[in-house]
Amino acid sequence: MRNTWTLGAMGAALAAVLAAGGCYDFDAAQKRCREEGRCEQQVIPDAGCIPTSTSEDSPDDAFADSDCDGVDGRASSGLFVDPENGDDTSGTGTRDAPLRTVGQALARLRQWDGGVPTRLYLAGGTYAEGELVLDVPVSLHGGYSGRDGGWGRASGLVAVLDNGGATGLTVQGVTDAGIVLEYLRIRSADAVEPGQASVALRVLDSSGVRLRHTVLEAGRGGTGAEGTPGDTGTPGPIGMDGQPPGGDPPVFLGVGGTGGVNTACPGPDGRSGGRGADGVSRSAGMDGGAGQPAPTSGATVPGGAGGRAGSRVDSTCPPGAACTCTGENGSHGDPGTQGDAGSAGSPGGASLGTFSEQTHTWSPGAEQQGGMGEPGEPGSGGGGGGSGSSCDLTSRPSTPVAASGGGGGGGAGGCGGLAGRGGG
Numbered sequence: 001m002r003n004t005w006t007l008g009a010m011g012a013a014l015a016a017v018l019a020a021g022g023c024y025d026f027d028a029a030q031k032r033c034r035e036e037g038r039c040e041q042q043v044i045p046d047a048g049c050i051p052t053s054t055s056e057d058s059p060d061d062a063f064a065d066s067d068c069d070g071v072d073g074r075a076s077s078g079l080f081v082d083p084e085n086g087d088d089t090s091g092t093g094t095r096d097a098p099l100r101t102v103g104q105a106l107a108r109l110r111q112w113d114g115g116v117p118t119r120l121y122l123a124g125g126t127y128a129e130g131e132l133v134l135d136v137p138v139s140l141h142g143g144y145s146g147r148d149g150g151w152g153r154a155s156g157l158v159a160v161l162d163n164g165g166a167t168g169l170t171v172q173g174v175t176d177a178g179i180v181l182e183y184l185r186i187r188s189a190d191a192v193e194p195g196q197a198s199v200a201l202r203v204l205d206s207s208g209v210r211l212r213h214t215v216l217e218a219g220r221g222g223t224g225a226e227g228t229p230g231d232t233g234t235p236g237p238i239g240m241d242g243q244p245p246g247g248d249p250p251v252f253l254g255v256g257g258t259g260g261v262n263t264a265c266p267g268p269d270g271r272s273g274g275r276g277a278d279g280v281s282r283s284a285g286m287d288g289g290a291g292q293p294a295p296t297s298g299a300t301v302p303g304g305a306g307g308r309a310g311s312r313v314d315s316t317c318p319p320g321a322a323c324t325c326t327g328e329n330g331s332h333g334d335p336g337t338q339g340d341a342g343s344a345g346s347p348g349g350a351s352l353g354t355f356s357e358q359t360h361t362w363s364p365g366a367e368q369q370g371g372m373g374e375p376g377e378p379g380s381g382g383g384g385g386g387s388g389s390s391c392d393l394t395s396r397p398s399t400p401v402a403a404s405g406g407g408g409g410g411g412a413g414g415c416g417g418l419a420g421r422g423g424g
Contacts, residue, residue: 059119059141059182061213063153071095071121072153073141078119079105082146083127093117095151101129102140102161109136122184123147124157131163133170137177142184143213155183155213162187166219168200175207182212191222198222238411260412333410 049068057067057074069075079093080086086100099105105120119139123146134140142159145152161169161184168188171179191198198219203209238260 059121059153059180063143071144071151073119073121078117078121078141079108080121080123080144080147080151081105081127082123083125084123085147086123095147098123098147102127102132103129106132106134106136106138109138121151122159123149123151124159126160126162128162128164131165131167131170132161133172134179135172135174137174137179139178139180139182140184141180141182143182158183158185158215160185160187164189166191166193166196166198167202168216168218170202170204171206171209172202172204173206174209175205177208179206179209180212181209181214184214185217186214187217188219190219193222194226195224196222232414235414257408260410333408335411 049065051068052064052066056077057065057069057072059073063072065072067074075095080095080098081093081100081102082098083100086098088100088104091097091099093099093105093108099108102120102122109116116136116138118137119141121144122140122142123144124142125146140159143153143155143157145154145157166188168186186200188198188200198221200216200218
């Protein structure tokens with residue numbers, strides 16, 4: 001087959017050059033002629049090719065060249081793209097000078113002025129380019145052998161659109177244009193953001209889009225977003241105060257306060273505080289006992305440390321006087337330790353999710369959200385307060401020593417935190 005070109009305005013320029021003498025850059029002139037729409041490619045059929053139809057040759061599954069222009073489909077109604085031998089800078093979109101990327105072909109079509117090509121003829125191979133948005137009425141036909149193969153066609157010469165992003169191809173704002181996507185493999189990569197979808201093909205605000213012999217290959221969706229933490233559990237009540245010393249020996253020792261008990265938790269998972277230390281004779285008070293888990297919980301989380309004992313205060317009384325010697329209060333016990341985190345919820349299930357018309361993205365549905373986590377373990381009880389101090393009473397031989405007050409009881413442990421919300 002032989003191609004000839006009808007030169008419009010270029011013919012006049014050529015005549016002027018020949019008349020005046022000199023050289024003329026025919027290649028550059030032909031390129032400008034095509035780009036400006038002043039040239040039409042005319043095909044002289046091969047002697048052995050017989051046209052089989054008077055209607056326009058559209059790409060078909062028989063790969064028949066029904067108009068004998070050397071390609072399945074009408075060559076003059078489309079742009080040719082070859083990922084191996086094309087060039088986006090010098091290429092014009094013809095069979096002999098194809099473009100290299102689909103993105104560049106679409107960009108040129110957006111700026112086309114009149115007689116816009118309606119097809120892109122794609123050579124087999126991988127088109128590793130950025131995210132593609134098809135927003136002009138043009139069909140994508142894969143299966144061609146490219147420039148070196150004479151643009152023959154076979155089913156195994158699939159054009160692979162693989163941009164490495166979470167969205168492969170987007171068809172947007174094209175209505176009733178009869179767009180055909182055929183002999184393609186459209187891929188999207190695994191999503192990287194939590195809860196993000198991987199979508200091979202999106203069709204937005206469009207109609208009349210047909211897929212033929214096309215494989216959509218989406219990657220994995222993103223991992224579910226973390227669930228929200230549960231609310232803090234209810235604090236436990238404070239322990240009871242230790243009793244002051246009083247009475248005669250041996251009952252004048254102050255009794256330690258009982259630990260607080262948390263009854264507000266759902267179920268038997270509260271924590272009791274430690275009992276305060278009893279008062280002692282002839283020395284500074286003792287630390288209160290550490291808070292302990294409630295007996296019914298079965299947990300072994302230790303409580304807070306006991307409070308520091310009150311310091312001993314000595315006093316000198318005049319002979320024969322009745323003196324009262326008061327020691328300092330013991331300090332507060334340490335807070336109980338935080339309860340352990342609850343167990344993770346069950347994994348989410350599979351579903352189609354929900355499509356947003358506003359953002360044009362998918363979001364996980366209720367079926368894809370993980371189950372709620374288990375409530376956190378309750379905190380342990382606080383340590384009992386330190387007992388008050390004692391001192392010598394030198395003026396009362398019958399009672400040489402004053403007793404200290406008892407330590408305050410430890411505060412009760414807080415309830416376990418509420419269950420966290422499942423991630424999506």
